[in-house]
Amino acid sequence: MSSLHLAILLPFIAAIVIPLIYPLTKRLHTGWITILVPAALFMYFVFRLGDTANGGYIVEEMAWVPSLDINFDAYLDGLGLLFALLITGIGVLVVLYSIFYLDKTKEQLANFYVYLLMFMGAMLGIVLSDNLIVLYIFWEITSLSSALLISYWFTNKGSIFGARKSMLVTVFGGFAMMAGFILLYLETGTFSIQALIDQRDLIMASPYFIPAMILVLLGAFTKSAQFPFHFWLPDAMEAPTPVSAYLHSATMVKAGIYLVARMTPIFAGASEWFWIIVVTGLMTLIWGSVSAVRQKDLKGILAFSTISQLGLLMVLLGLGSAAFTGETIDENLVYSAAIMTAIIHLFNHATFKGSLFMAVGIIDHETGTRHIQKLGGLMAIMPVTFTISLIGLASMAGIPPFNGFISKEMFFTELLHISSMNVAGVETWGVVILAVAWIASVFTFLYCAILFFKTFFGTFNKENFSKEVHEAPLGMLISPVILVGLVIILGLFPNLLVPTVIEPAVASILPHLPAEELTINLSLWHGLNTELLMSLGVIGFGTTLYMTYSKWKNLRIMQHDRDPFNSVYDKSLNGLSTSSEWITNVQMTGRLKDYFTYMLLFIVSLLTYSFIRSDSFTLSFTQTEEAPLFLYGIVFLTILSTIALLFMKERIPLIITVGVVGFLIALLFAVFSAQDLAITQLLIETVTVVLLLLAFRHLPEMVQETGSRVRKSLHIALSASVGLLVFLIGTASFALRNDANFTPVSEFFIENSYSLAGGKNMVNVILVDFRGLDTILEVLVLAIVALAILMMVKLRFKGGEDV
Template identity: 50%
Template sequence: MLIVNLAILIPFIIAAFIPFVHKKITRIHIGWIVLFVPLLLFILLASFIPSISDGQTFAYTIPWIPSAGINFTTYLDGLSLIFGLLITGVGALVVVYSIYYLSSKESLTHFYIYLLLFMGAMLGVVLSDNIMILYVFWELTSISSFLLIAFWYHRKRSREGAQKSLLITVAGGFAMLVGFIMMTVMTNTFSVREMIGAAGEVSDHTLFLPALLLILLGAFTKSVQFPFHIWLPDAMEAPTPISAYLHSATMVKAGIYLVARFTPVFGGDTTWFWLVTGIGLLTLFWGAFNAIRQTDLKALLAYSTISQLGMIMSMFGMGSAALHNGYSPDSVVYTQATFAALFHLVNHSTFKGALFMVVGIIDHEVGTRDIRKLSGLITLMPISFTIMAIGSFSMAGLPPFNGFLSKEMFFTAALDTGALSIFSLDTLGATLPVIAWTASVLTFVYCMILVFKTFFGPYREEKLERPAHEPPVGMIVPPAILSFFVIAIFFFPNILGNHLLRPAINGIFPTFAAAGESLGRSISQWHGFNTELYMTIAIVILGTILFLTLRYWAGIYHLFPEKLSFNALYDFSLEQLETRSNSVTKSYMTGFLRDYFVYIFLLFIGLTGGAMIFTGAFDFDISGNAPIATYEWVLVIIMFSAGIAIPFAKSRLTAVLLYGVIGYLVAIFFVLMRAPDLALTQIVIETVTTVLFLVAYYFLPEWGKENTPKRTKVTNLIISLSVGAIFIVVALAVQNGRLFESISSFYENAYELAGGRNIVNTILGDFRALDTMLEVVVLLIAGLGVYAFIKLKYGKGNQNLEDK
């Protein structure tokens, strides 16, 4: 349906009008205008829930480059619908939250433009069926998130965090693009659906494993999997509405979506299983371990996000085992891990979005996020405490919150997968539930830190910038709505399961769904006294002990020195890259124009001359050429004499005039060769160039005595003669060495093909339309840049870009 395509484009269209609307409407906060976009899109996508629940899917194609198989094709199924609802639903709440969070003195126009660009890009990622279009939106999420993270660009750490996120995610995106191209080579299609349909035919292809690794690299970098997780904590320098949106519900889940979407293609492969499951579990543990040591609330939430995303990723990996050896009714049971991953995906967006907003409230109202300064806020901020407790206890996996249900399902998946006899799980499988349980204990500890160290204990107002108090109602409503869903999903989980989760898992396992299998499961709050419940009880007991004795064992973190961390490795690599690149740049950027010409000409001589020698292209025959008339010899001799005379000219005026003689004689040759349009162009360009030379030389100092060493002159002479000789030989060789039929006959049909009688114009305007359009875009960007510099006004806050 066309309406799905429009859902992607609407945020971009509205973003283009925001600057004009903001100028016209001053009495209403621009955020209220922007709010209509995610609300409208959420209602639009929600209207598809009944149809999607009945097993329908929707696709629509707008031709773009049909000759290359690249079209703007959207595909809406259960999987993309879940992500679309999260993007728009949480996006609407974030917009409301931002209206009260951000000061009116902020550049709200830029903020909402960036936010809408990101929203549209994320919708493009999850709704695109063409992988090239998906990639375009994928990188656009990186660019827009860079702008959002660097929103407070006057802060050095904000700029550095934005740079780190951009470098890591874009690098992963490039790897993913190569993987996409390999997939296209294997399947001969750009359509994700058609790739899934050809899954059984590509598993033995030589490009299968490289494509798998490259696509996972893109997914891991975007979804902050170990060791690419280092960009997320630094991205917390962004305003809290951005953190609540990008880093809990949307951007970091783009990689999760990619893994889920390509599970039908790569699922069942040993490498895919162990990479997705193993990296996911490692990320789960490492994120939880590092969250405990944080003293900043947003940093703690950042590492908790890393950990929770690792948990979701590992469940998708476990669920992929169901595809081992293709479809089998006995393997359907292992799809429950994927069902649990989808369930926790939704749960995480609810409780983590609420937690980020509450942390933003604390920072906004008391002026600090430092846990060491915060305590005793429960009496002054009871509503914030309630929301924080609901979100934290859900993340810890306690009832009666939705996180408890998906965490129990996670334990079930780890136990069932660990008992399989494939993928060497008969020996390594026991580690899966052990790592899952250990990480969950650490999760419980940092969740208790969030609640008890922030809200309990003595109230210390002297350590706060402002007295603690509840925020405006508009700021508390969005996290309250999310916390409501945290509880509501616990009591009514099957509403979500039947209408969203089941259709989504059918999209991940289309072969099973086509066989009539009933995927998913009925979600219940009580399963009796089983292993999973005992694991939860043990988590609560051990987690409580560890929390109460935290000061006694926290010294373990000193065993991991900061200088050996991945952050230190990133900083060192970036510093060395900058230092080495500066050294290399300074070695050839001498500041002398002659040196730059020498580099260019030597490269030309080496590549062109070397290629001609290697291919034997020096062979040519001029015996069949037309005879050269006397007047042509005269013109050549005059041009030759003028060229020889230029280096020996005693004044700039003489050199410029001799240069002009050569140019005008070339125009005469065009006339003799019956090319009047080229002759006219040559005369105009030559006239303008000569005048500009004269004007420029007028402002230069007097031409003094030349002190060029003899060695330099000899070098210049050799290079000049070599370049000239290469050009002559190339011209002669090309004339007699045609390997293919000339394409000139094609352009001679310009009138029939393009409707133009002037061949040159049709080549530039029609046959080279895309190239010309890109050239115009470059000029447009340059013009905008010049205009921006002309209009740029520095305020007091912009004069110093370093932290105070």
């Protein structure tokens, strides 16, 4: 096993070990053991920085199901390394924060850290997998583990509700994404991402291109809470704050961003890709920023701010896809600046949003509330938390000298250049995109101001808090202090990580451009330009809105902090439940006859469709022989006995007649030299008849069907259809055997039964060796049935009395 594979699997291995050693660590917080895993992985990926410089990459292969092109191939390039560093680096800080946030005497820490490690390993699997199916498997593990983390406080109904909502939405998107992956495979014959990039021209010319693109984007949009799938994220805030800081600011919600970035070399260049991503991102940006202003819960504000920032990242990735549409390399290099901005803001967002979530967690932990109307005057009581919040919010609002200001200025620059992009319709709608994005920036400044001033300024009312308010312990402050330290350092020295982290990631997204040309030179001051004027306008308008907050905060729209799309989700879920109940009532009637009707109707429909779709029906009697006279007699008796079943009015004659039909069929098997089948049929038929006779003699008299003529006609038509279909399948199979181009599967068993399995009885070899797994499962089913019967008998005669 290679080192990259071990890096992916290490969190899963640790997740297995944690519960085993948990009883031995009662005196030690489990987090101190867990933190070793992300710390070791972070150092490992730091030492791999040199491998991805100048567009370099590493591929470590591991065969899994090569016949289906499903291999566990680990691929490390600049983009994967950037995400791996975020996953493990933020993971270290989150685990450290959780050690002081979660009480080891009150919390089920083993469960928490198992879920967290599962999620960490799954995220690493997503960003380091080259195979789409393996990526999908890890993708769904993130959905499962995140739902477990959100519902960690499972006694809280809100936690269960939020976990279920996130699970339903993200798993729906995951299924859609998998369908898109399958369409790409049907066109190219490979699941390898790098191989797909090499076949980009073939994919773009394919009729599957648009469906595959939409399905893949559905997966990305649901995971990254893009409009209109954003509504699951605010409810996920019921999770403990370490979970929110990890999943919903730095990692899980960035999985969709990663997928769009990774698939950009495959789909970019098409105007559909550009417009779907830009419009969706723009709607998410403005919706999230406006909705954040209406929130009264601190986590609610941060949740919608995260939605807004994710929309901004999507807009940048959409704009950057124009780097595949230029007529020259120089033109594409100009458009690639949007991708650079996206990567820079991705990193910046992880730093300031992670610190803000931790700061809000501290406020909740030390005051017992997150409601903004109860808070106020905390600046003097919690000075360190105040400073952390000041730096984080200023960076998110785009105020210098912090790193968020730099990426916001770069975002404005890309918006100003949008009209020059070589994309259909961009000249018309470029101004609209610029205006909407600028308005969203104003609301971003506004909700940052509301969160900051309403929490730390004003009057401190002791009666609003259920506990004595004080600053958090030192251990809980370390992680957010480190993050805001990065916010300051990367604002004052913006090029610090550019050559080692940012540029290799950009080169991974734009493989068609020379890596040495994708250079970035950042600076905090760009002089007096249009971007700076736009920033000043944001601050001016945002300040005006905040100063007049008391005049418009009582508007009706401000009184509803729950997203209106939640009602759509609730109604859809209720409709699904109601329709499921209706279908169940229709199907589960308690009548065996109805169950057989549904099953046979489905079988007939499916096989009929298969016959028509494949055009496989054929009929040939060229190699038939005349049957002996006694065979006609056996067939006649079988038909006569079968028809007689329709006129039986008592159970005993009915059972005996069914047995006669079974014995006649066994006789047919014997005539055609299928002695094994004949013996099996005789044994089963004998046992069945005996058991039925023993059982049915205790039941009341048989009641004839009194259904309507329509029901009876349906049963007759369905029975005739089943018989006709079986006859057609038999005749078509016989005709196929006479086709020179057809090789029956029996030839394989005839040739290999003895050489591969060492058995001369081909039927036994098939059952025991070639279909051994089926046989084991059949035996298992029989064993379960036998145990069920045994328990029923014991319960019936327990202690000699009826129970």
